[in-house]
Amino acid sequence: MQDIWQNILTYLKVQFGTLDLGKLFSELAYDSEAPLIFSSGMFMCMFAIFIVIYALLRNKSLPRTLFVVAFSYYFYYKSSGVYFFLLAIVTCSDYIIGDLLHNTRRRWVRKLLVLLSLVIDLGMLGYFKYTNFFGELWANFNGVKWDTLDIFLPVGISFFTFQSLSYIIDIYRRKIEPVDNLLDYAFYVSFFPQLVAGPIVRASDFIPQMYKPVVVTRQMLGTGFWFILIGLFKKAIISDYIAVNFVQRVFENPIQFSGIENLLGAYGYGMQIYCDFSGYSDMAIGLALLMGFHFNINFNNPYKAVSVTDFWRRWHISLSTWLRDYVYISLGGNRKGKLRQYLNLFVTMLLGGLWHGASLNFVFWGALHGIALVVHKIWMTITHGAKFVQSKLWNVLMVIVTFHFIIFAWLLFRNADITWNGLFLGGEWGNMGVMLSQIFTSFHPELLPDVIANYWHVFILIVLGYALHFVPDRFSQRCRNAFVKMPAFLYIVVIVVLIVVIVQVKTSEVQPFIYFQF
């Protein structure tokens, strides 16, 4: 008996004796290098504590709301430190503006109020995200030097400002009623699952759910865990592994790689960015479901798209619909003639590109997509009613063409070193130019067996990623349904197994770089 006791004590000592309490405090404090990402062990521990308290408060509306807001603010503080006051500013100003807007009938006052909200939200976004970018553009234009200002980019600022704007514009358009009080609005703006990386949840979708009792149905329970597990698999296994072991190094130094490796790197990046981004969205959707909230799906197998237009109905849907409803339609949409519609599309995508980051390559990327959308619109007008566009073969062809266009555009997205001079005045294209020249002038397909043999782990994951992506919707729906119907204790088994696998992948040995002759 004493022996058993002794054993337990020893175990506890190893488990907890090596813990460093000082580290606990430093881990809990703000660290811009260590945000609380959903795929970390730290987050899982914190979520466990969170969900216990959340469940205990399920029938106490006010304390629950207060608790969730406090947790969300802490969550934000962890990645952005004192900048959580920005959240508070956006929340307070838009809450007040929303109320005023609702109670005013005079058109010019209402317009002025919307303008005020735009100035505050976009002003903040502009200052923190774009000051240096526009400063540099201005300085370049005037031939002077721009001293880069040391401005911190608060995490998720592009997401929560857009969310808050949707609230104001929807009240302006008389689509929704304002929330009851400031705390409720703070709950909406800061809700941690989607706070730092989306999806951009509309006020009109979210606010009605806040006033219903917290209910997690059996369906929501299963679907929530399904989304979290799928998200973890995409982000922590596929995206993470292929990035570290192959894709990143190709993009960092494409000249060291043959054309075939560059092409595979580009395909790999297509999978990496999809898994990274949609995986995070999936986890956010899953977490929200476990807390009783429904978010709209944010990615719908985007590489199955048959056209660029279709792609934007499937990729980061919460952003593309936001841009459609609040930018494209505000610009006049398709109501002012064909030419104006094309221009509106282009401008919307240009701004959408810029939203992704304060750098010219994102603008070029957005512009390229804008042009593609316009071209596709014109194409649709020309081929309207034609039989061949409905054939299966044509659709398969179009999926392939669209996919390659998207991958090509990702090269712009990923390579920040492309410049205006490079693109339009015949200068260097930076790493993107190197990649293209390797692909088109130094392809070396004969290296394929060597490349695959050396990086086979990576390619298995890339192929698996694409294979899962292209399975018929019906099949994935069936898998999800089967998972949802599983007994709950099996969820625990799946969760534990997946996390053990993730730990193995995260600490696996790195595939050393190999230079293949070409």
Next chain:
Amino acid sequence: MHVFLSEMEKNYLSRVVWIVLASLLALLCMFWLPGICVGDWKMRKVDMLSDLRSDSALYQLAASDSLVAQVVAADSHLAEIVENHKSKAPVIEGSHLTHDSNGNVVTVEDSTINARAQRTVNREGVTSIIDMSNGGNGGMAAFYHALDQAGSRPVHIAVLGDSFIEGDILTSMLRELLQQRFGGCGVGYLPITSITADIRNTVKQTFGGWNQHKAVDKGGYSETYNNLTGNYFTASQGAWVNLVGRGGNYSRCASCTSSSFYFFGTTGAGYATAVVNGTDTTHFALNTGTLIGHAKVTGDIRSVRWSVTNPESMVFLGASMDSETGVMVDNYAMRSARGSHLSKITPQVMSMLNKARHYDLVILMYGLNVAEANRSVYTPYSNSIIAAVNNIKDNMPGTSVLIVGCSDREERFSGGWRTMKGVLGLIQAQKRAAIESGVAFWDMYTAMGGEGSIVEMVKHGEANSDYTHINSRGGNRIARYLYDALMLGYENR
């Protein structure tokens, strides 16, 4: 159906809580699982609280506990040997050095430990070379003495390594710095073909008609022709290699004053043709009657093209761009190499190589292909390096040997990076090899900055994101460290 509906409407929030808590508990308990091995694959510890553990605890938990303990013990033991000797070594200023009849530095014999810390003058920030030779054969003295003569004869350095220095990485800057100080020009010796020819910044090397035989390949490599580079070539009629100095960042490589072509001697009718700067043509019969022969052209050489006629049954080695005086640094990089082929070079080949191209210093820069994540003891590797050094010492008298410790290499850890523990054990093994074979050792890992230093290099664009290989910028940095160490030793000679 009715039951199902009411079931669906029930609130499952508490079920969420139980699932999350049970999963977390199960994962926390996994920490106590003993290590599971399937074949070569070892399951890594699942530690949900790793963020909260103290660094030393993580260090212990990382690999098997004994590994770290062994490395630490070996480290302190070796440090003791070196320190002990340092304190016993007399402080000798440069002007008081005594030389023997050969000009070698005479050092005080330490009867207890066959190791000697060479330091007399220290310089901040320089990781100094520790010479364990007691001034004997293989020690650094011969090389430092040769540097004194660099104004009147060529001083050759061979850097033997693996993919870490492929493409003249590191050696290009080392060469440039040494040539700037001691004179000399040209890229030195090159194996006839190279898979990294395209990424060499120092020379544009093109070739055709050769068949490469490599020591790292499983078959097709004859021990008879085994040599320092670990590869040799057979040729088809008219096979050629063209070398053009690149200049650029490494200005000393733009041109040279002599070029040699190395081959295994024969009695056949083969001959080699050299075309210098595209115009001056010279023919050489290859029946030199020696085991290893070389043909040589001189002049102001910006480009040279060597080709062979009637090469049947002949074996070729490489071509060089050299100068008649000053320092030449030859990059002998062979991917996947561990340096084990060096002990198997026959004495005949060794001494003939020494005649054809005498090396004043051989630097052994291996390790990345030896390090294993969970290994602390590398005795067989130590022994193979000792055998390689002895082969060099026995058959190339007057050649200094410098063993360079393995560079920093990372393993993944909770999504982050940290130094692979096996690297530390390997460095001990390399240091031990230097002590036991009585040659010099330079700790590249410490010079780079020690624990996690390659992570910083990746951040600054000086290393690849495999956290293993440096790029040419990183190579330039480490070359400067090595140069400083060599110069510190030289000044203290």
